[in-house]
Amino acid sequence: xxxxxxxxxxxxxxxxxxxxxxxxxxxxxxxxxxxxxxxxxxxxxxxxxxxxxxxxxxxxxxxxxxxxxxxxxxxxxxxxxxxxxxxxxxxxxxxxxxxxxxxxxxxxxxxxxxxxxxxxxxxxxxxxxxxxxxxxxxxxxxxxxxxxxxxxxxxxxxxxxxxxxxxxxxxxxxxxxxxxxxxxxxxxxxxxxxxxxxxxxxxxxxxxxxxxxxxxxxxxxxxxxxxxxxxxx
Amino acid sequence: xxxxxxxxxxxxxxxxxxxxxxxxxxxxxxxxxxxxxxxxxxxxxxxxxxxxxxxxxxxxxxxxxxxxxxxxxxxxxxxxxxxxxxxxxxxxxxxxxxxxxxxxxxxxxxxxxxxxxxxxxxxxxxxxxxxxxxxxxxxxxxxxxxxxxxxxxxxxxxxxxxxxxxxxxxxxxxxxxxxxxxxxxxxxxxxxxxxxxxxxxxxxxxxxxxxxxxxxxxxxxxxxxxxxxxxxxxxxxxxxxxxxxxxxxxxx
Numbered sequence: 001x002x003x004x005x006x007x008x009x010x011x012x013x014x015x016x017x018x019x020x021x022x023x024x025x026x027x028x029x030x031x032x033x034x035x036x037x038x039x040x041x042x043x044x045x046x047x048x049x050x051x052x053x054x055x056x057x058x059x060x061x062x063x064x065x066x067x068x069x070x071x072x073x074x075x076x077x078x079x080x081x082x083x084x085x086x087x088x089x090x091x092x093x094x095x096x097x098x099x100x101x102x103x104x105x106x107x108x109x110x111x112x113x114x115x116x117x118x119x120x121x122x123x124x125x126x127x128x129x130x131x132x133x134x135x136x137x138x139x140x141x142x143x144x145x146x147x148x149x150x151x152x153x154x155x156x157x158x159x160x161x162x163x164x165x166x167x168x169x170x171x172x173x174x175x176x177x178x179x180x181x182x183x184x185x186x187x188x189x190x191x192x193x194x195x196x197x198x199x200x201x202x203x204x205x206x207x208x209x210x211x212x213x214x215x216x217x218x219x220x221x222x223x224x225x226x227x228x229x230x231x232x233x
Numbered sequence: 234x235x236x237x238x239x240x241x242x243x244x245x246x247x248x249x250x251x252x253x254x255x256x257x258x259x260x261x262x263x264x265x266x267x268x269x270x271x272x273x274x275x276x277x278x279x280x281x282x283x284x285x286x287x288x289x290x291x292x293x294x295x296x297x298x299x300x301x302x303x304x305x306x307x308x309x310x311x312x313x314x315x316x317x318x319x320x321x322x323x324x325x326x327x328x329x330x331x332x333x334x335x336x337x338x339x340x341x342x343x344x345x346x347x348x349x350x351x352x353x354x355x356x357x358x359x360x361x362x363x364x365x366x367x368x369x370x371x372x373x374x375x376x377x378x379x380x381x382x383x384x385x386x387x388x389x390x391x392x393x394x395x396x397x398x399x400x401x402x403x404x405x406x407x408x409x410x411x412x413x414x415x416x417x418x419x420x421x422x423x424x425x426x427x428x429x430x431x432x433x434x435x436x437x438x439x440x441x442x443x444x445x446x447x448x449x450x451x452x453x454x455x456x457x458x459x460x461x462x463x464x465x466x467x468x469x470x471x472x473x474x475x476x477x478x479x480x481x482x483x484x485x
Contacts, residue, residue, distance in 0.1 A: 133339070143339055168337030175478045196338075199474065200467035203342040 006181045007218055007231045013177045014187060014229065015221040021064075021147060021163075022128055022222065028060050029149040029161035032072045036079070036153050043153065045074065045081040057089040058096050060163060066173060067091070067163045069099070069140060072151060073113055074159035075123065085159065086113055090140060099139065111138045118148040122160045126150055127224040129160075133167045133195060133205055143167045143205075145195065167204055171196050183233050188217075190226025202230065253288050257296035262305060262322045263416040266385070267392050276306065276316045321385055329424035333473045341473065344418060345466035351410045352395070352458045356442060358402035360451040367401055368447040375439035378432050387432055388423040391415075394439050398458075401446070422465060427475050430468055438464065 035052050036043055053072055060070040071088030074081060084103035089096045101111040113119050118131040132145030148162030178185050178198035186202035187195040192209060194202045202208060208230055210217070215232035264270045276282065283293040297316060300306045307319045324332075363371075374397050378390040392415035399408035422430060438461040445454035 143343075167339040171337050171339060172478060175474075179474070179478075200470040203466075203470070204339045205342065 004181070004216065004218075004231055007185060007216075007229060010177045010181050010185070011218045011220055011229045014174060014227070017173070018220065018222045018225065018227065022149070022225075024060070024064065025128065025147050025149045025162060028056060028070070028163075029072075029151045031056050032161045033151045033153055033158070036158075043079040043158075045079060045083075045085060045087075050087055053087045054089060054096075054098070057087075061089065061091050061096055064163065066165060066169050068142070068144070068166050068169070069164035070162070071099075072159055072161045073119055073148075074151070075157060076114065078153060078156060078158035086111065088139075090164075101139070109138050118146045118162060119160055122148055122150045123157050125224070126152075126157060130189065130225045130227075132189070133193065136164070140164065145170060167195075171204070181231060183231065184215075185229060185231045187220070188228050188230050195227070201232070251295075253286075254292050254295040254299065257286055257288070257293065258299045258303075261296075261300060262303075265305065265318055266322055266388065266420065267396070267412060267415055268389050269412070270318055272318050272321055274318050276318070278315070321389075324420050324424075326425050329421060329426060330476060332421060333424075333426070333469075333476050336473070338470055338473065341466055341469045344414070344469075345462055348414050348418070348465075349459050349462050351407060351414060352398070352462055353455050355398050355402045355404070355407050355411065356446060356454040356458045357451045358404060358407070359398050359446050360449050360454055362403045363401040363446055365447075368443065371397055371401065371443045371446065372440065375436055375443045378436040378439065381432075384423040384425055388419045391422065391435065391439075392419040398442075398446075418465070418469070421469055421472070424472070426472055428468070428471055434464075435461075 032053060035049055057070045057072075061067055064070075069088055069090040071086075073088070074085035076085060079085065084101070086099075086101050086103060088099045088101075090099055101113070102109040103113075104110060105112070116131070118129050121129040121131075128147070128149040130145060130147050133143060134145075136142055136144050136146075142164075144164045144166055146162055146164050148160035150157055151159045151161055174187060174196045175198065178187065178196060181198060184197070184199050184201040186197035186208065188208060189195055192207050194204050194206050194208060197203055210230060210232065215230050218229040218231065220227035220229060261270065261276075265272070270276075277285070279290065279293055279297070283290045286293065297306065297308070301308060303322065304320050305318065305322050306316050308314070308316045371394070374390065374394045378387055378394070381387050381390055395415055396408060396411050399411040402408075438457065442454055442457045442461065445457055
């Protein structure tokens with residue numbers, strides 16, 4: 001166990017920040033699910049639902065200035081939709097804009113969201129997930145991180161609500177905390193990939209496999225996301 | 234074909250004339266700082282320029298007026314008149330500081346990724362294709378870096394070396410890619426900001442790459458050039474970190 005006090009403090013700050021965001025994403029998912037309470041089966045997404053989801057996404061974007069995209073993605077098995085069930089909005093200068101995806105299997109820019117990790121993993125585990133850093137080709141075409149929380153309808157998985165953060169924004173948010181750690185430190189995702197590093201030693205996107213004795217891994221206390229803090233001399 | 238997504242529509246929207254004028258200023262300034270256009274050189278006529286850039290004459294005149302205002306070009310009337318390059322532009326420390334603030338570490342790393350890909354292929358081809366007398370020139374260019382004492386001259390020598398590698402590779406496409414990458418990075422690398430880059434070390438790395446090409450060792454040349462680019466990116470990251478992170482409120 002490490003006695004690196006600044007690193008432990010940084011890990012605590014990152015956990016607090018992430019848990020606050022997770023709580024908001026869970027609330028967003030619950031508010032999305034509430035739109036379908038007391039609906040007759042089979043469940044469908046009506047144009048009115050899309051409008052109400054837009055209001056929720058707009059509020060989420062409005063209250064989180066560091067978030068660039070937000071919305072909900074529905075499981076085709078749980079809820080019927082004419083347009084495919086991918087309802088996602090992104091921030092524009094003064095407004096928000098709905099992202100259009102190619103949801104035709106076999107299409108040149110087919111966005112196979114049912115197999116996207118942030119959807120598939122929430123489907124498999126029923127828990128919140130984070131995916132990234134990844135280049136969101138076919139979506140926003142940006143380098144982002146996506147947080148998502150499951151939408152439960154009558155106790156069953158029906159999709160996810162979530163948000164996107166640009167890596168460059170996350171870097172601005174977390175760097176002061178990471179820079180307070182002496183030496184090289186980096187926030188790693190569950191796969192051991194650097195999310196933000198406090199020096200050139202660990203650059204975002206690189207996979208780190210510290211050899212024994214080379215560094216200390218401090219878990220970030222956020223359920224299910226698998227973040228850790230790598231600290232090396 | 235009409236754009237099918239909001240993003241495509243955003244990408245393909247028509248360019249405002251001010252952006253075109255800015256792009257011309259940017260391209261000419263960068264060409265001068267990379268040594269592709271030289272001080273004293275006369276630019277083609279306004280008609281020829283607006284035709285080549287594909288812009289309205291008024292847009293071109295706006296760009297030239299901007300360059301005149303910055304003291305980079307001067308226009309002389311008369312028989313031997315025309316627009317001449319009079320000064321090598323070098324971006325001020327303030328502008329460079331802003332560039333570092335606006336460029337994230339993720340973007341710096343990505344710049345390095347692209348440069349690594351281009352440079353690795355370039356040096357391998359240079360080993361295959363360069364003739365012995367051409368390598369001598371490369372060694373001279375590597376040494377030129379320590380001869381100069383101003384950041385402008387060092388930046389020029391640095392980019393000249395990298396562009397020469399692509400010239401030795403006999404590939405106009407790789408050369409164009411290298412010119413574009415140099416235009417994006419070289420001023421930041423030699424910006425008068427802390428920490429400063431040690432020209433001796435950079436020259437030593439350039440010399441080592443040049444010697445590996447002279448020895449016809451593609452593996453070694455590739456290893457050395459990738460190592461060199463990684464150093465460059467670390468330097469950019471260190472400079473950015475040394476400038477600190479403004480709070481989001483300060484930025485807004």
